[in-house]
Amino acid sequence: xxxxxxxxxxxxxxxxxxxxxxxxxxxxxxxxxxxxxxxxxxxxxxxxxxxxxxxxxxxxxxxxxxxxxxxxxxxxxxxxxxxxxxxxxxxxxxxxxxxxxxxxxxxxxxxxxxxxxxxxxxxxxxxxxxxxxxxxx
Numbered sequence: 001x002x003x004x005x006x007x008x009x010x011x012x013x014x015x016x017x018x019x020x021x022x023x024x025x026x027x028x029x030x031x032x033x034x035x036x037x038x039x040x041x042x043x044x045x046x047x048x049x050x051x052x053x054x055x056x057x058x059x060x061x062x063x064x065x066x067x068x069x070x071x072x073x074x075x076x077x078x079x080x081x082x083x084x085x086x087x088x089x090x091x092x093x094x095x096x097x098x099x100x101x102x103x104x105x106x107x108x109x110x111x112x113x114x115x116x117x118x119x120x121x122x123x124x125x126x127x128x129x130x131x132x133x134x135x136x137x
Contacts, residue, residue, distance in 0.1 A: 005081035005129045006051040042108040077125040085130035
């Protein structure tokens with residue numbers, strides 16, 4: 001793993017929580033986008049040394065909607081920056097790690113992403129995030 005790329009935070013409404021991050025904490029909104037294949041609207045927050053991703057469900061079947069229903073709003077996942085995501089997935093599987101995504105999907109910002117199953121990571125949902133295909137990253 002190269003570094004922690006971002007922390008994903010599940011929220012019911014980006015519009016409702018954004019004033020806390022901008023006005024109260026003094027952080028800056030970078031951009032907002034929808035990732036249809038993941039069923040989320042994502043707000044990217046500049047946290048200085050790390051990015052925060054506020055994740056709002058687009059529909060009730062979204063994994064984020066199910067997470068909020070079960071656990072409430074809060075930290076959803078921690079993402080590690082990697083290069084060569086396909087190779088890294090195979091290495092983790094050889095080490096006995098169960099993957100939710102055995103092949104990468106396109107995530108926010110166009111990154112290739114894959115999630116480790118929390119059962120293999122002591123209850124934490126970790127994301128592999130490969131931005132090597134994105135210019136300027």
